[in-house]
Amino acid sequence: MKHPAKIVANNANRYARYGMSLPSLSLRALEKRCIYCQPSVSIEHQHLARRYVLRGVESGGAVADMGRYCAWLDMDGNPVQWLQQIDSISGNGRHAIVIAPELVRIEMLRVGHTYELAITRLWLKTVESHARPAIATAPVFRGHQGTLAVELWNAENKALRGTIAPVFYTAAGELLNLPNRFEEAIRKITGAVACLGCKHTHIAVAPAANKGGER
Secondary structure (H helix, E strand, O other), X not given: OOOHHHHHHHHXXXXXXXXXXXXXXXXXXXXXXXXXXXXXXXEEEEOOOOXXXXXXXXXXXXXXXXXXXXXXXXXXXXXXXXXXXXXXXXXXXXXXXXXXXXXXXXXXXXXXXXXXEEEXXXXXXOOOXXXXXXXEEEEEXXXXXXXXXXXXXXXXXXXXXXXXXOEOEOOOOOEOOXXXXXXXXHHHHHHHOXXXXXOOOOOOEOOHHHHXXXX
């Protein structure tokens, strides 16, 4: 029998790697609708720079009744620059790859008018007697069963995408304030989970040298 402390540690590590835990029913519904979201993060080694970094993928999209999206920010809540963009035929899949020593993952699930939101800080920590570091994680914000009456997936409301966000409450029914430095990213990802057949990034930005050719 596993020790309770080890179970907690394993669960925390799994969340660090794979993001928001969703019931199998939700995962099957997303798969049925061909919405592919990759909130997992990996540790990669840059041989020339002789350092380890985190690798994340901005991904996701929506259909009318459901949406899921994951993106990456810096510690201050600013968009990170993508390393490369990824084009797909069908949409609602992978959009860009980001690389950094530390990242903040923002992920959202929408089912109709109901929203789930998780923001998590991730960084690399040294492991004694191991050359390869481990992923450390700290929760920044978790919102359950938020609501937004506006149907952003409808064409007539497209202009509102990226300008509004769901409202979240505590279990006691009190308004849950969104973290100030992440408010803009929360509004953007709210638009992303209403972007039907999404084929572009909503948060990651082009590297400075490529700004002129940004799509």
